[in-house]
Amino acid sequence: MIQIEKLKKSFRTEEVETLALNNVNLKVETGEFVAIMGPSGCGKSTLLNIIGMLDNPNEGYYHFDGQEVGGLKENQRTKIRKGNLGFVFQSFNLIDELTVFENVELPLIYLNVKKSEREQKVRQVLERMKIAHREKHFPQQLSGGQQQRVAIARAVVTNPKLILADEPTGNLDSKNGIEVMNLLTELNQEGTTIVMVTHSDRDSHYAHRVINLFDGQIVTESQNRAIGVQL
């Protein structure tokens, strides 16, 4: 699904140029669950954002489902993103002015799904994430764990091939964190490919494979023996 070769990304500010990714090679097969780990500032989010087509690399190749996407313009990337990719972030990134229902409905509006179908899909995914009883609430009226379940509902309502998660349990207590990891594992077992950035050793055990980044480079890769373990 993902094939990245000799990828480089640098950021230029007024005085300095930071090389965030330096010659990264990475393959992710359909159906895999991959964790990316490494110290703060090593390039994890930059890599995830490029995989998620939120940003372009400076050099190298990125093939998504056989198509070169690293050099696409923003509007072309948006087109591929919609429907194919779902995002989950540490800070949930829900829209405060919209209700739970409306937050989850938004990606379907972008895809021009008609109203009756939207309602059915949103209700179904809210049930599944056990948050249907809060559909009229606003994000600020929910606990962190509930907000992340809404964010996951929003990420999966379009039935994406790939879910990208950047420290999805970073702001959660361990009970809610484990619940989120179990939800991601379930989605993976149904065939959704997952790439997740994490600081947590516990969370990394849910992945099939762990990639360690250091200073913008992949330094080690390890295969987890137990696949999809439930703690």
Ligand SMILES: Nc1ncnc2c1ncn2[C@@H]1O[C@H](COP(=O)(O)OP(=O)(O)O)[C@@H](O)[C@H]1O
């Ligand atoms: N938009 C940006 N502008 C300038 N520098 C950035 C930007 N995004 C990331 N960086 C720099 O790139 C490096 C990698 O950042 P990041 O990918 O966010 O690391 P991580 O997620 O592993 O903590 C850091 O040195 C960071 O300061």
Ligand SMILES: [Mg+2]
């Ligand atoms: Mg980060």
